[in-house]
Amino acid sequence: MTTIKIASVPEHFNLPWHLAIENKEFQKQNIDLQWIDVPEGTGKMCQMLRSGETDIAVILTEGIIKDINAGNPSKLVQIYVQSPLIWGIHVAANSKFQNLDDLQHTKAAISRLGSGSQLMAYVNADNQGWNTDELQFEIVNTIDGAVEALTNGTADYFMWERFMTKPLVDKGIFRKIADCPTPWPCFVIAVREEILAEKPEIIKSILSTINQTTKNFKNIPNIDTVLATEYLQKLEDIQEWLSLTQWSQENIDEKLLNNVQKQLFQLKIIDKIGTFEEIVKSI
Structure with a gap:
């Protein structure tokens, strides 16, 4: 069993991960996926990727692109939520x-x-x-x-x-x-470069498993009620949120990455525009 640590915010976007873990979908792939809730958000997760406290982060697009530009030794491996936050x-x-x-x-x-x-x-x-x-x-x-x-x-x-x-x-x-x-897809999946080098097949398996879960997520019976109960939301609010939210099973492309970086550069959030190869890894 390979242990992989994954971190993200304790929010409704991440229920697909929790369902896959509870259903032992990762264990079936011989992976012990250990979830870490990070209520502090993206800045804290960037720090955790840098220090090795987590191997994977489901993280805001703009925040991780900024931090990879600033030397975070991680790569984007997939868009997780395509719709804006x-x-x-x-x-x-x-x-x-x-x-x-x-x-x-x-x-x-x-x-x-x-x-x-x-x-x-x-x-x-x-x-x-x-x-x-x-x-x-x-x-x-x-x-x-x-x-x-x-x-x-x-x-x-x-x-x-x-x-x-x-x-x-x-x-x-x-x-x-x-x-x-957000003027871009809101959440991406980032992985430390060390893990990508050592365990590419494990990461590929994790992505395949979560993608299968997100593809079918909205069709789960009573998923709106489950979400409302789990995250203390009104049912009508969750139903509106579900109608607006679109998960992704694709990686970020060069055109979209450059568009995000140009906007961050114009806002002086980053001081240079990184190359596609510096920021993204296709696996």
Whole structure:
């Protein structure tokens, strides 16, 4: 049995992985796939790939491309979710801010430097025509930290996946004032280069197994109810999310990679555009 560690956020996108693990689909391939929940998000997962704490990460596209550009010894092996991530832009429920224009020159709560919550703050600012050099950040680590920061006023707004944050809106803790979809597929699968070199067939087997699960995922009977129960969501919210979400079984192509990098470069999130071979590995 080969042990492989995989890390990602504890969110509804990843239920296919949990179902495949519970159904022993990886064990049938003689693989012990050990799942690590990372509520801190992409910045933390980049660090874990660098340190060898995880072998694989299911991770935000923009965050891992940025970190591979900065020397992370990993490669993208597949797009996991083809559809955009819809980031909700949230303020405290009793905040004086009512619309996006009010948030110019205010402080964004982010999980950590290099996280999706930081990178998407740049994308949102650019969409609004704000000066991205003037963005201010407060590191809060997790969504619980964001609740604390927005409630006590150490930060003014917080960008996080819209549906996972909806329960906080429903409870009257946050108020959503806008959406900001990613201009690219939201999640990719990244693997440390050392693992790719040593165990390419194992990685190929893992991808084949998860792809079979995601292909059939929406057809699982009552999957909407399972998701709503597991992730404390309203059924109608999950049904809307399922209708918007499209998993992928393909790798990122050069045109799409360059398009993402050009946008990150224009936003000064990366200072160079890497080659396809530096960032992507076809297996």
